[in-house]
Amino acid sequence: MHDASPALLEELRLANASRANGAPDAARERRLHLATGCDHRLAVYGTLAPGGSNHAQVADLGGRWRPARVRGRRAERTWPVFTWDETEAAVAVQLLESERLPARWPRLDEFEGPDYRRVLVLARTGDAAPVVANLYSAVVPVAGD
Numbered sequence: 001m002h003d004a005s006p007a008l009l010e011e012l013r014l015a016n017a018s019r020a021n022g023a024p025d026a027a028r029e030r031r032l033h034l035a036t037g038c039d040h041r042l043a044v045y046g047t048l049a050p051g052g053s054n055h056a057q058v059a060d061l062g063g064r065w066r067p068a069r070v071r072g073r074r075a076e077r078t079w080p081v082f083t084w085d086e087t088e089a090a091v092a093v094q095l096l097e098s099e100r101l102p103a104r105w106p107r108l109d110e111f112e113g114p115d116y117r118r119v120l121v122l123a124r125t126g127d128a129a130p131v132v133a134n135l136y137s138a139v140v141p142v143a144g145d
Helices: 006-020 026-036 101-112
Strands: 041-044 064-076 080-084 090-097 116-123 131-138
Touching (some): 006 116, 026 131, 041 116, 064 116, 101 116
Antiparallel strands (some): 041 090, 064 090, 080 131
């Protein structure tokens, strides 16, 4: 797997910390989107994926789906949950790239509810360099071993 620069990882950590505090840093978010196109990517690991029970939430967005990997921990609670952690092994996800995602974020955030928070992660497809994508992470982290 290709690694991202320490500077990019730090930007993601800072953006995610601001989101977690309920006060997203609009300037940082804009810079990240302009540099990476992250607002047009969603990495899914559970029910939103093609064939999943909640895929209808994103099915009409069009775009392109492809397999990817995100480092972290995945578990099953009532629903699948995930915690991003670049020190963990890669977990299989599906990556949606759609120009229509930015208009859908408020609806998806509401659908996912208080148990999930949208975070920015590195997703890797094949042997390509990682891309930055949004992912719904468990508010209560998945415990490590």
